[in-house]
Amino acid sequence: MEPRYLHQQTEEKMYDLWEKADAFNPDAVLELRKKENNPVTNKPFSIVMPPPNANDPLHVGHAMFVSLEDVLIRYNRMLGNDTIWIPGTDHAGIETQFVFEKKLAAKDQSRFNFDRSTLFQMIWDYVQENSGVAVDQIKKLGASADWSRFKFTLDKDIVSNVLQTFETLYKDGLVYRDFKLVNYCLKCGTSYSELEVDHKDQVDPLHTIQYGPLTVATVRLETIFGDVAVAVNPNDKRYKQYIGTQIEVEFPWGTKKMPVIADEYVDPEFGTGAVKVTPYHDPNDFMMWTNHKNEISEVPQPVINTSGKLYNADQNNILIPKEYVGLGIVNARKAALEAYKTYKGGALLLNTNEKYSHSVGICYRCGRQIEPLPLPQFFISVNHEKNNLVQNALQALDSGATKIHGAGREKILRHWLNNLKDWNISRQIVWGIGIPVWYQISGYENKITVNFLDKEKKYTSALLSEALQTYSLEEIEQNLQSMNADISVPYVVSLSKPSNDQYLQETDTFDTWFSSSQWPVVTLKNAKPGDFDRFYPTSVMETGYDILPFWVMRMMLLGIYMTQKTPFSDVYLHGLVRDQKGQKMSKSKGNVINPLSVKEEYGADALRMALVIRSTPGQDKSVGLPDFKAARNLTNKVWNAARFVMLQTEKPSEGSAEKDAPQDEAFEKKLKEVVQTVTKQLNDFKIGLAADTVYTEFWHWYCDECIEASKSGHISRKALLQGMLIFLKLLHPFMPFITEAIWQEFSILNITKEKLLITANWPYEISTV
């Protein structure tokens, strides 16, 4: 053996060795183990890998999940369980499209230069170019995943399953199309679900204005055109006389009659205690309008469009004076304020609080203020009376069918479930799975807007009726960018285009999480025949706690819906990887750890060990250079201990005993205890603790005490060798490369009866080694 462990020359060889033996494939493993007379339990153990973005390079969070999952996989494989780890990658809709758009912007182009199928193809090619990177890097960390079962979220079979789920949900009444307020980001050009909205405090001027006989306060003067009522608290004595009456409100640009409604939502203590109601630009106003529809005669209209400009939605009922039409939100607000200031010497503008601080919703991606806009979108009903997704998920938690590992995270998950709103799954982007919905054209040409590239390849927006005067439907479809059908347009849900060609397909795509929420089900349905029955429900879902509501919760919602079984029995949530000082890693701080350069310098085993050792589910983990060095030192220690044992086997030194030394019995007893402890810890998902136990017992007991004791003949060479082989097995899940490399060295000497450590038997009985 070399005097030093050279990871650079070893890791690739070992990975090739495993791949050649097909040791990641459960079928091959079963054969191999039977050949070596090792037990097989037929008990399935399965993990579906959280699919990383197909075009993302590896970061330290990936290294964390690879390390933890591979520990569990390798451990279970050695136990003789029917073990599988299914890898895959995610198309990551919005994230990927925006990365791509940045590249376009660098070439002075934008998505508006391309029709949707061209753009989709361009992103597809771009992702294909990069998708190998993530996979290669995961392999370099030693992931023993079955690559023959690899899946991508846009694989044909996966897409087809996802569409079927949508169709079934629709048939069951759990999918509906509705025209209601959604969170829209004007910069990203798409709507988001509640979960993608962050909040921040912001200072804006708050204007108190005369509103008929009442006074109201508002920040958003530009939405005032969409007001349809005033609301007060039913118990507010100041305003009781007005409730149910029509008041006449004077604006700088005219007057309007509107009702005063009473709603508990209004806080009499806040502001003036009277609220103007703008249903289509404020979620609470929308709610009040829904509850008081019959008291409000006016049909509300939006006054801001998806471009962020003021517009008259209904040409038969003009709300906005000409000079405001087409203004952006900021300018419209300025103009309205100016009008209030000058009209009758500012008589309607009672007061302005310049330092009013309030919280606003912002886009989680770009940070721009979220605009609540009314759009017809598809929603999944999460509290449906016949098929209550939320209740089913809660029940899985209650019954213990799914257990959550990670400091207090089960309570957090329950809190999410108990407060969950219907899930908006429509996204106005191209990169994703198209929603299989077809709108009827004939008779509704005036209710459908199409955005397409005209003959000069210029972006055009028009009513379908107008567009059809110049273009054929085929031409429009070919050059289509997006379409928007009014809520009144009839549609069919169908996996293929309806035979009658007078239909236009919805251009929205699914929220990426809609497909990834089905991931454990659809991967197993399509990986290899029989996999689903063999491995579903999966054993462990291992992922970061930061995506608990986005992913884990939704996998439970849809997984249970699709299969009547919870998709996983244990959820292991790892924490964020922080730097040495416990700070979050960020590019701007310059404290980002690149797992691959750590791997290059210290070896994959050291990287894995440093991440895993003493890590606790649900708790952030702080790592730095000293940790990688310490773990690298362990690899060296393992290597040299093995070297010593091997030398002793070949050429015993003076004073050593071949067998039956005085401390052998005590040695074996303690060895047994170590195996039991580590086994129990791994069974209990105490992965970080198990790593710590192996580390300490190997170094400070086996090396420091036992090897020394063997030199003076107190422990026999035979016992020492046996101990070495057992520690190699215990260490293997954590440090697969070096342990396998050493195993191969022993194998040459015919010391080991098992050819490969990866498929060797876990030392339940230490005498069997």
Add this chain to the structure above:
RNA sequence: GAAUCUGUAGCUCAGUUGGUUAGAGCGCUUCGUUGACAUCGAAGAGGUCAGAGGUUCGAGUCCUCUCAGAUUCACCA
């Protein structure tokens, strides 16, 4: 406004159902080492386990309160 987590050695963190003398890595002090390993070994310093109260034969561990920090959710006319 609410929820969750955290507080243990100089630093970063473990502590497995409540059970001897509270551990690891890094750092520090002294010494050692030519034959497994300086990517090493031995010895040592360093802890009122945030604070107060309670349960118990026994509490770092369970309960209550207080303080400090982190995260998340909700609301804001």
